[in-house]
Amino acid sequence: GESVGLHLPTLSVQEGDNSIINCAYSNSASDYFIWYKQESGKGPQFIIDIRSNMDKRQGQRVTVLLNKTVKHLSLQIAATQPGDSAVYFCAEKGGYSTLTFGKGTMLLVSP
Amino acid sequence: DVKVTQSSRYLVKRTGEKVFLECVQDMDHENMFWYRQDPGLGLRLIYFSYDVKMKEKGDIPEGYSVSREKKERFSLILESASTNQTSMYLCASLTGETQYFGPGTRLLVL
Numbered sequence: 001g002e003s004v005g006l007h008l009p010t011l012s013v014q015e016g017d018n019s020i021i022n023c024a025y026s027n028s029a030s031d032y033f034i035w036y037k038q039e040s041g042k043g044p045q046f047i048i049d050i051r052s053n054m055d056k057r058q059g060q061r062v063t064v065l066l067n068k069t070v071k072h073l074s075l076q077i078a079a080t081q082p083g084d085s086a087v088y089f090c091a092e093k094g095g096y097s098t099l100t101f102g103k104g105t106m107l108l109v110s111p
Numbered sequence: 112d113v114k115v116t117q118s119s120r121y122l123v124k125r126t127g128e129k130v131f132l133e134c135v136q137d138m139d140h141e142n143m144f145w146y147r148q149d150p151g152l153g154l155r156l157i158y159f160s161y162d163v164k165m166k167e168k169g170d171i172p173e174g175y176s177v178s179r180e181k182k183e184r185f186s187l188i189l190e191s192a193s194t195n196q197t198s199m200y201l202c203a204s205l206t207g208e209t210q211y212f213g214p215g216t217r218l219l220v221l
Contacts, residue, residue: 008151032208034209034210036212041215042214042215043115043201043212043213043214043215044154044201044212045212046209046210046211049208049209089153089154093208096142096159096161096167097142097205097208097210098144098156098159098169099144099154099156099210100156101153101154101155102153103151103152103153104153
């Protein structure tokens with residue numbers, strides 16, 4: 001498959017570990033943030049979102065934390081599995097519901 | 112389920128050709144988006160549309176145009192393809208505040 005991972009920060013973990021992927025955003029006025037997962041050769045897939053009036057949101061095996069003071073987002077994946085291997089992007093909402101994406105982090109999960 | 116489809120997964124064109132990339136969603140969404148994705152640069156917004164016949168430039172519109180004649184279809188046009196437009200092209204459609212993406216079109220311009 002195609003590589004979208006060239007020059008990307010990479011996080012390597014063992015299966016069963018917890019993973020934490022970090023993201024800094026730029027606009028302090030942003031009120032909505034999303035995490036996407038992109039597997040090789042596929043389009044980005046929605047994982048979880050969070051509004052700026054929250055500092056934490058949980059999904060199935062995933063948690064997003066928002067720290068507005070330092071404009072930082074993190075995605076925590078519990079009990080990471082080989083199927084979680086992908087590139088993960090954060091995105092912040094702008095005008096007309098456009099999104100500005102981070103550069104992405106590649107997560108590699110070893111069995 | 113949200114479904115966004117793109118007309119081709121892989122496309123090879125020659126420099127100077129006119130190229131059409133098609134994106135279709137069947138969920139009556141008003142907002143649709145075109146991005147390109149390149150290694151090390153992430154996803155960059157080319158154009159978007161918030162209604163039929165309405166379009167707005169994104170961050171990198173140069174060399175591209177778009178067409179939105181029907182609500183379900185948003186087309187990206189490369190008037191005269193160049194080698195620096197070799198890229199992965201991703202279409203997205205908006206529901207609520209969340210964009211859902213198609214599978215992408217890998218375009219190679221020779």
